[in-house]
Amino acid sequence: MSPDDAIILRSGDATARVALHGAELTSWTVGGREVMWSADPQYWARSAPILFPVVGASRDGAVSIAGKTFAMPQHGFARDSVFDVVERSDDAVTLRLIDNGLARMHYPFSFALAVTVKLAGDELTIEFSVENTGGSTMPYQLGWHPAFVWPFLSHHKAGHEVLFASDKPRAIVRPNAYGLLKRSSVSAEARLVLDDQMFEQGALVFADAGSDAVTFTSPSGASLNIAVEDFPHWAIWTKLGAPFVSIEQWTGLPEWEDEPRPLKERPSAILLEQGDRRRHSIRLSVTTA
16 A cells, blocks of 8 residues: 555444544544545645644754754654554554654654554544553653534534533643743633634643543534543644634643753653553544434
């Protein structure tokens, strides 16, 4: 298969398309209706990139590891890497990325990142496995950056909401002009009514959100339900005027603008010991009106 190829999954009246480039979910239809953003470059030329081994920006586009500096693209390099097919069936596929010469230029660790996409009717599950195949402690962050059509099964953008599963108020932090996080005391309730003006200052980042699920609801009565395991942080983002909203799940946070630290010392980095593996998962389901 070539890097431009994709795997098509089918289950009942649902389909999904997973590209080898970035293991990116580029389409998910339920009952003939598209859920994912089309990656129109007029607004944003991606649909659902995987973020690894960092989430967001790093100071000066680089990370410090063992006293050395390594160039690190925003959101890491996995989204622009070609994954190999490990296993596939009509309704599921497992893709894998392992360290290679290009990855080592940015991240001097031996790793295996496996992504399994499973389709079951109106439900889609993405399972991530991160394995340390090297001989030293490996720091990493992982995120999923899916963009969904907005309006969602409706004719207008107005009236859409994002509802967190827990009622606790949660802090919102914002990126600065360089993508580093700014300190903030702004808080939000569990229910957010979406509008373009919310995103004039960039993404809404919910650090340690205290919620393992959110629901994206449409005024039509349709909803998209997102449940996670081992993703403590969430973010919501769009480009002004764009017909999509990205509801993101992160294990870690971008670097703080006032707290430069080596990758291993970032408070939200996961440290994986030699031979260890950690799993993270996301389950999505669509409810129609």
